[in-house]
Amino acid sequence: MAQDTGRPLRLGIDVGGTKVALALGDAEGRLAAHRRIPFPATGEPRADVEQMLAAARALLDEAGCGAGGLEAVGISAPGPMEIGSGTLLNPPNLPGWHHIPLAEWFGAALGAPVAVENDADAAALAEWRWGAARGTQHAVYLTMSTGVGGGLVLGGRLHRGAHGAGEIGHAPVEWDGAACACGLRGCLEAYVGGAAWTRHLRAEAPEAGRVAALAGGRDAITPRHLLAAAREGDDFALTELARWNGYLARTIVWLAMVLSPEVVVLGTIARAAGEQLCLAPVRELVARHLWREEGQAPRIVAAELGETLGERAGLAVAALAAERAGGRTEATRAAR
Amino acid sequence: MAQDTGRPLRLGIDVGGTKVALALGDAEGRLAAHRRIPFPATGEPRADVEQMLAAARALLDEAGCGAGGLEAVGISAPGPMEIGSGTLLNPPNLPGWHHIPLAEWFGAALGAPVAVENDADAAALAEWRWGAARGTQHAVYLTMSTGVGGGLVLGGRLHRGAHGAGEIGHAPVEWDGAACACGLRGCLEAYVGGAAWTRHLRAEAPEAGRVAALAGGRDAITPRHLLAAAREGDDFALTELARWNGYLARTIVWLAMVLSPEVVVLGTIARAAGEQLCLAPVRELVARHLWREEGQAPRIVAAELGETLGERAGLAVAALAAERAGGRTEATRAAR
Numbered sequence: 001m002a003q004d005t006g007r008p009l010r011l012g013i014d015v016g017g018t019k020v021a022l023a024l025g026d027a028e029g030r031l032a033a034h035r036r037i038p039f040p041a042t043g044e045p046r047a048d049v050e051q052m053l054a055a056a057r058a059l060l061d062e063a064g065c066g067a068g069g070l071e072a073v074g075i076s077a078p079g080p081m082e083i084g085s086g087t088l089l090n091p092p093n094l095p096g097w098h099h100i101p102l103a104e105w106f107g108a109a110l111g112a113p114v115a116v117e118n119d120a121d122a123a124a125l126a127e128w129r130w131g132a133a134r135g136t137q138h139a140v141y142l143t144m145s146t147g148v149g150g151g152l153v154l155g156g157r158l159h160r161g162a163h164g165a166g167e168i169g170h171a172p173v174e175w176d177g178a179a180c181a182c183g184l185r186g187c188l189e190a191y192v193g194g195a196a197w198t199r200h201l202r203a204e205a206p207e208a209g210r211v212a213a214l215a216g217g218r219d220a221i222t223p224r225h226l227l228a229a230a231r232e233g234d235d236f237a238l239t240e241l242a243r244w245n246g247y248l249a250r251t252i253v254w255l256a257m258v259l260s261p262e263v264v265v266l267g268t269i270a271r272a273a274g275e276q277l278c279l280a281p282v283r284e285l286v287a288r289h290l291w292r293e294e295g296q297a298p299r300i301v302a303a304e305l306g307e308t309l310g311e312r313a314g315l316a317v318a319a320l321a322a323e324r325a326g327g328r329t330e331a332t333r334a335a336r
Numbered sequence: 337m338a339q340d341t342g343r344p345l346r347l348g349i350d351v352g353g354t355k356v357a358l359a360l361g362d363a364e365g366r367l368a369a370h371r372r373i374p375f376p377a378t379g380e381p382r383a384d385v386e387q388m389l390a391a392a393r394a395l396l397d398e399a400g401c402g403a404g405g406l407e408a409v410g411i412s413a414p415g416p417m418e419i420g421s422g423t424l425l426n427p428p429n430l431p432g433w434h435h436i437p438l439a440e441w442f443g444a445a446l447g448a449p450v451a452v453e454n455d456a457d458a459a460a461l462a463e464w465r466w467g468a469a470r471g472t473q474h475a476v477y478l479t480m481s482t483g484v485g486g487g488l489v490l491g492g493r494l495h496r497g498a499h500g501a502g503e504i505g506h507a508p509v510e511w512d513g514a515a516c517a518c519g520l521r522g523c524l525e526a527y528v529g530g531a532a533w534t535r536h537l538r539a540e541a542p543e544a545g546r547v548a549a550l551a552g553g554r555d556a557i558t559p560r561h562l563l564a565a566a567r568e569g570d571d572f573a574l575t576e577l578a579r580w581n582g583y584l585a586r587t588i589v590w591l592a593m594v595l596s597p598e599v600v601v602l603g604t605i606a607r608a609a610g611e612q613l614c615l616a617p618v619r620e621l622v623a624r625h626l627w628r629e630e631g632q633a634p635r636i637v638a639a640e641l642g643e644t645l646g647e648r649a650g651l652a653v654a655a656l657a658a659e660r661a662g663g664r665t666e667a668t669r670a671a672r
Binding site for chain 1: 493625632
């Protein structure tokens with residue numbers, strides 16, 4: 001795609017354990033150019049970053065964006081991280097990466113201000129700026145993927161807390177309950193995380209049942225097969241889904257009582273399950289368990305950004321970098 | 337007490353179902369004069385407020401503070417309320433009070449800017465400005481009294497959410513668990529609220545046991561007797577207290593994972609139970625169930641303001657009124 005040349009562009013990068021999404025876009029989150037590369041995994045963080053920079057430069061060329069045309073860079077990456085300096089500490093999914101000063105490396109190479117955020121926070125910012133939570137002051141975003149994470153936008157600002165907020169996947173839903181990958185017990189993720197749920201389904205699904213049949217064997221079951229069987233009305237699948245929805249609803253009631261957000265945005269698995277299998281039953285459970293006046297429950301909706309969430313997440317972080325670098329310019333531009 | 341006459345004074349009022357605390361103080365929360373009156377309960381809100389105004393005027397006279405010497409007024413009151421207009425809606429503990437425009441009435445009578453906040457939020461602000469949470473950016477305050485409420489200061493600002501945040505007492509700790517006064521089941525308050533706990537103890541305490549003996553009969557048991565028996569090492573009391581601490585710890589783990597506050601401040605019952613019976617065991621439970629790096633757990637401490645919490649809560653709200661009325665003046669004063 002060719003660039004609207006007068007418009008300053010921003011670069012968003014979403015670093016994941018298997019792939020890296022890169023996007024050039026504008027202040028409204030519109031994509032000018034984007035591409036995905038596999039996570040380099042050279043075993044050498046500096047070499048990994050060089051490959052990402054090569055992809056970024058190719059994207060800038062493609063968009064006709066020369067030196068000085070790049071306004072800001074935003075990087076969404078797995079935590080833990082030090083936000084102030086933009087340093088990844090020891091992300092479990094990026095082999096060999098320890099204390100990597102991403103903001104410094106990308107800033108020196110690209111000559112633009114860089115911000116780095118936790119990927120769940122970045123996704124929350126993207127859904128809040130351009131997706132299902134746009135126009136709100138208080139929004140909660142829940143990733144519902146292999147693991148469960150979250151991001152909180154409160155009072156129109158990302159809430160990071162003292163040491164990283166939004167770790168909803170490791171909030172306890174059953175005290176001393178099921179074992180979680182984190183080493184503790186009873187975490188939300190141990191019940192509704194995709195990886196934990198997959199293990200549970202493979203162990204519990206009837207050998208000769210519909211879920212196993214759709215998967216071609218119990219050992220190949222994934223949440224996708226469960227959702228397909230539930231759509232066909234399979235009893236085991238519906239019971240399992242009700243349990244999954246129940247833990248999700250319980251978490252949303254907690255969030256609604258404590259934080260009173262206007263909207264709760266649900267990602268991947270909830271989005272795939274959709275209105276009938278997830279959103280409607282969860283809304284009903286929440287309404288029954290919420291001590292709030294009529295009209296005070298948060299809206300419960302699926303994430304909207306879908307396929308380009310990573311790209312938009314990077315751009316949402318780039319917006320933070322641009323705001324920090326020149327808040328006044330940004331405000332002036334928005335007012336036009 | 338006589339006033340330091342050069343200093344602008346603020347009036348703080350804490351309206352409770354049985355008493356009203358009034359205080360004159362300065363920007364640092366120091367009390368110049370204070371008094372308490374019974375909640376008037378004339379059955380007529382306007383007459384109730386007139387009595388509060390009479391007490392306020394007497395206090396102003398006592399401090400030698402004439403017309404124009406009052407900088408701001410802050411009112412802490414039970415919810416629900418409409419913050420923007422300073423209107424109490426239908427507080428269950430104030431008989432006959434429905435849609436009372438407190439800010440308007442007090443503002444017209446006293447000629448100063450007025451702010452009104454929920455009492456748990458006001459107490460949180462007071463502990464954050466002058467008590468156990470001072471110097472932090474992210475603090476959670478839990479009232480642990482007849483009921484359980486909470487207030488959140490996040491990023492140095494009170495977080496009110498869309499429809500009142502911090503309703504921690506009605507967050508679910510057991511899905512479909514014990515019946516709560518709110519009409520739902522499994523709320524935190526149904527396990528650790530003073531009223532619910534008292535009912536539970538009266539039903540469960542052994543007739544011939546130590547707790548009943550200290551109370552002079554099962555029907556007279558209160559949490560105070562349970563704490564006294566626990567200090568003597570009574571088994572029933574220690575088991576009950578461990579259960580109480582467990583629900584509290586579980587709630588703090590949830591708050592720590594989702595909000596990552598620097599400090600969690602615990603009120604009334606937890607404060608009365610103290611270090612050995614409550615704070616130390618709760619800290620240990622939280623540490624064992626928290627998925628956080630060393631040093632990232634919130635501090636867990638007792639509230640500090642104690643006997644004058646109501647007075648300070650009113651003054652903390654008055655500080656908001658003063659800031660809104662003249663943010664610049666306030667900042668200039670603070671910088672001196």
